[in-house]
Amino acid sequence: MIHVTAAFVAQAGKETQLHSVLTAMLEPTRNEQGCLRYVLLKDKNDATKFLFQELFADQAAFDFHCDQPYFHALLAKLDGLLAQEPEITFFESAEVA
Template sequence: MIYVVATSIAKEGFEDLYRESLISLVTPTRKEKGCLLYDLHQDKENASHFIFYEIWDNQSSLDKHSISEHLSSHQERTKEWLVSSDVYVLDRIA
């Protein structure tokens, strides 16, 4: 299994628009082959900070997700709304 934590910070004033775009990713991504978990979180103390926690069956499934139409469209649509974004692909060690 592949574990992913994807974090992003929206620019001030874009939090609600960005949140809605992120929410639109959930249903199609959960339907992707190999997606075992795809949960979106928002920081309780900083409404501009969003975190996806993901579990994928294998690297191939994650690779296909990374080039999916819905993710590519989201990235293009929201690129001007972001302060930063980071993706961490993790090995579970315990």
């Protein structure tokens, strides 16, 4: 499985716009075959911070996600909304089987 977090920080005053752009990713991504979890979170103490928690069945499912037109549209819409580059982190299970 592929575990991903994607952290976004909005420019001051752009929080609502960023939230709208990120929210638009939820339904189509959740409908992708191989998407097991796709959740958008917001920081309780900082309205500029958002985080996707993502879980994909395998690398092929994640690659499929990244190839979708709505993913590329998201990247284009982020221009001018972010205070810094998104922070994308990949994780693997640390549990012993």
